[in-house]
Amino acid sequence: MNGDSSVTAATGSSVRPRRARAGVRVALLTVGTAVVTLAVQLILPDRGRWSFTHNVIAMSVITLMSVATEGFTINLRVRRGSHALGLGEVPLVLGLFTVGPAGLLFARVLGGAVGTALFRRQRGLKLAFNVALYGAQATLAAAVFGLLAGPPPALGPREWAAAYAAMIAADALAAVLVTVVISLHDDPGEWRRLPAAVVRGVPVVFVSTSIALLGGLVVGRDFRAIGLLAVFSVVVFLALRGYERQGQGHAQVEGLYAFTRALDGSLDSAEVTWTVLGEVRDQLRAEVAELLMPGPGGGQWTRTRMSGTGRLDSTMVTTGAESAWWYPAAQGRPVLWAAGRDTSRGEGPAGDAPVDGIAVPLSLGDSGRAVLLVANSLADTPTFGAQQVRLFEALANHAGLSLAKTVLVDRLRIEVSEKERLARYDLLTGLPNRQQFQELLGASLRDPGTGVTAVMVLDLDRFKEVNDALGHDTGDALLLEVADRLRQQLAGQGLVARLGGDEFAVMLSDLTCPAEALAVGHDLADAMDQPVVIDHLSLTPRVSIGIACGPEHGDAAQLLMQHADVAMYAAKRTRSGARLYEPRDDKSSAHHLSLTADLARAIRLDELTVQFQPKLDPTTGLVTGAEALARWRHPREGFISPDVFIPLAERSGLIRPLTLHVLKVALRQCAAWRRAGHDLHIAVNLSPNALHDSTLPDVVTRLLEQTGVPPASLTLEITESTLMADPTGGRKTLDRLRAIGVRLSIDDFGTGYSSLGRLRNLPINEVKIDKSFVQRLAEDHRDRAVVRSAIQLGHALDLDVVAEGVEDAATLEHLRREGCDLLQGYFISKPLAAADFAAWLVGRTSRERDTALPRAGA
Incomplete structure (x- = not known):
């Protein structure tokens, strides 16, 4: 089993530091693997097999086979990771029986490096990591084989079992190291998928090891049989690759069903967005997935991006058709951007165009059209193609239905929230209205603490004259001024509400006595009795304040407000500014x-x-x-x-x-x-x-x-x-x-x-x-x-x-x-x-209805 991390962080500025840190860690892992490999080589016994200097032909054959087998690899995909399996076990097994640990290390590293660079186009840190991995596999295989096999030149069932054990151990080591690289680069959760990667590689290891053992036995009898071995190996490889592609096709269908199930039932927009972006990024094997929702203005989009470890980042994007490669998708046409994997351009999803990408339209019903895109295909995928576009459009159809529902639900939630807010707050002043004031007053009376709860009802004197003479706009401005003065005067020590019209209310808690409430009432009346200038007019908003205190004047919210209202009318009648409730003021008794x-x-x-x-x-x-x-x-x-x-x-x-x-x-x-x-x-x-x-x-x-x-x-x-x-x-x-x-x-x-x-x-x-x-x-x-x-x-x-x-x-x-x-x-x-009513009803002729209600019957 060969290693391939197949994961590169996105090139956007927000992920560059994380990518740099991941690169340093992978480099350290590569150096550490090489150092441990060399240290183990120093303590491994040669076991009497031919050394490097005595078996140039065997070394050359193993090296050439290692080069050749790199052209025959199968990528086993585990979510976003890719584990490359091939016929590399064939030269490795032959080397266990023909050369010593040092010779095997040299041949495998040299052949693997040349084959990986030649056939798999790897360079830099990825090539260095895989070369170190080849060396570690060869060294671990030699150690396990030497521990379990009999003394040379034995070649029986014991040695066969030792070869199987050595290859399984080497494969497991590759799975672990590749998982480490994937977790460093992209997804720490890759460790949960390590058992699946090991299990999926075991059949290929058994096949390639069996080919090597059978080939070794046959070639030992007739060297010309190496041609038959090569043909058989290629046929087996093609069969395994076909099986794996078929399995990937089934996995793709299962992934589509899983995607649909994951979206069913959820009406939370953040959860649906996270599911959609995560699934399309995995299914399309891309570094980055983005959802672009139309914003409030033309050319504005809300972009939600998933990259790296799966975190969502949202930003506002202002762009037009000439500056965004994905813009045709906003007009209803899918976009396949396959510019080639030219990383030297330094462009990513944050620039004008990614290395490669797909953008598809996403219908949101009455809410318009969004854009769903993926960018920068993973290294095991040459580039995006027509097949990926068809898969992406199928995913987008399911995603669009779910996102449209969440958009509608979010809109209704906002409207309901606004309705509920309007039902509890006064539209003009933003103060609590009568209903909320009564609820809060009731709660305060149910939990009175140790003090007195006071209710004040304030009414503007002659406010109707202001409305009639100067208009409702001036009246509204006056009401706003009164509300501001009440808030400033109380400085957060009481609750202010507007009951309706020109009537306000104040609740004070934990007072020592009704006299204290009366003193606050007089202060409020004095604060109101100051001129206010509105449109070059000087108005004085005098108020009458009635005060009722619980529990002395009542222990229920409605009763206290009723008594404060009675006191307010008494204050208005006597022009006393503020007045405590007295039973004789309640004129309802007569x-x-x-x-x-x-x-x-x-x-x-x-x-x-x-x-x-x-x-x-x-x-x-x-x-x-x-x-x-x-x-x-x-x-x-x-x-x-x-x-x-x-x-x-x-x-x-x-x-x-x-x-x-x-x-x-x-x-x-x-x-x-x-x-x-x-x-x-x-x-x-x-x-x-x-x-x-x-x-x-x-x-x-x-x-x-x-x-x-x-x-x-x-x-x-x-x-x-x-x-x-x-x-x-x-x-x-x-x-x-x-x-x-x-x-x-x-x-x-x-x-x-x-x-x-x-x-x-x-x-x-x-x-x-x-x-x-x-x-x-x-x-x-x-x-x-x-x-x-x-x-x-x-x-x-x-x-x-x-x-x-x-x-x-x-x-x-x-x-x-x-x-x-x-x-x-x-x-x-x-x-x-x-x-x-009867006469009016009879007199409603068609002509009268059309005249009175010109559009009612349209």
Whole structure:
């Protein structure tokens, strides 16, 4: 067995120091091997065989045979290494029986050096290493043979066995030394593959040793039989080479299957990239493999390279068609660069062109086209050819599918991450929003430590006047200034959040007493009461601050914020800047009790009205249903906003009769539409407490039977925050409603920080994108990203997607292009009383639809 490291480090600047260090180590290994060989030769006995001076003919024959056998080698490939096997054992075995150790060393080294340089074109350090290896093999073989064989001139079974043992030992030594070189140059893991290399070489060693023994016996009887021996040796070599090539073909097919299996199931882009580059580098037997992904700008590429020990290096490349040999692959054409192994050019993958290489296009589906390339074929491969191109394209087809999936998954992860971030942070100021503030406050109250936790609610005085008089841009600039001042004033000692509009919140932990919180509140009010210049205008952002401290004013986040809000309104009313919560400030004790009694009476006497806002299919322009909305006009106070009376009903226990009232009116109206020939569905909102009402499914079933409305025509909407706060608490009720056939929808989707894992497992049919993301859709690219992500995720989970808050034609057209299923908003129609809705519905002629919604039916 001859040695061949077959590994050279890449010529890029990042690997040159490693290559130089590896060269020094191989040189030291070569010198050490030669020194040990000579030292062993000095102690080996001659055993009485002919010496160098007495057997010039035998020495010459062995030398010539050693030269000739270097032209007949088989490369056994073990991953990236290459172990060259040949008929070198034939002259080596003959030498054991004819010349002494010194003569064998001389003949084998001289013949091997000449044959390796002549037939295998080796030079420099690689030639020196292989010559030292030949000498070490000859010396070890002579030592083992001398130890096991009988005294000369014996030539029997004992000597035959000794010859086999000597050749196996020499072959094992070659495998070890070649593995050392491969591990130094390219892959320390080559040691794991040493047993495979030894086992694969044993059959060839047995064959060549047997040829030598049989040839020696035959030639001893008739010298002319050496010709027959040569012919037989060549035939055996050709048979072994054919067998090895067939085995390599099978290994190539197995490698392709292994490559496919390695990519299956993985959606991690780094893992898939590492697998792809490692496999194509090994399969194509190249020094370097690279993946070039299109970058954000024209001519920019993200290049991920694997070379050396398999480490990945990523860099940005800016290039064009005239400066990159692989660029045609970016246009869809494979490139075979076979310039010859002219290492004197000093060019590698980091330069304009490698010594040789292949580049193939890699389709990423909708994400464009990447380029996969290999460069600098290993020394046992003359150069890349058409066969390697076909193999590379087959590998690239599998790699493209896996990489396209990882690109899509990475994009969705980014969009989901952005959506989740937007759901927890205020877009304008970057501060935590109300939801995250409440979560962090709740966590602080559950682990209060030893101090007082204070909540401050801050409201800008007369902020609406700034918006109305100077515009929203000035108002936004003022809000940003307030946020910055709060952060600077607290200097990291508290948490600042924006609750919405002109309302901020602060949480302070581990205070000694409420008075300390009040002192901080006054400092914040004084810091705000300083002029700020915006567009040459001087504004003074005065604030009113309400403070509530736990546990004195409450031990729950919602209660503390409610009490801080009460204190804030008291501070605004008294113009005190900052004010601690006091029970007498809570005006709900009188006014809210009166309003609650009036609400109970209005529900009992059916004085609450229900209005209906249409839902439009943007593809067809047809109205497919409506949402039922409760409205209350108080006899003394006039119109009461749902934002006021709905929370009041929830706190007072009136939410169940209110929900049943709206549900009953909505189903009766839906039945009337259906009798009039309008096949519409109706949507009704459920309160958070409704999910814990075990009788709700029975009530819904009874009302459906009474009105004759099909269950599938009723949609019950549950807010996202309700589901995410307790996704399992109301699951039984949801399952029963779903079993009836009622459709279930998540309202205000995007504001409740949904877990996709929980969302996937809920028995829902629809998600409804919150209007806060829809209303600025045409202006804010961040809102567009959130809406696009919500639509894609909804459809991926087989859910219908509804968008509310459509206020203009541009928003409607954008949502139509994105594939949103249903739309509602003031651009389509405001909520209407039942009679007005019926008239509006009848009056929607084709001409009116085309005029109002010019692209809805396109």
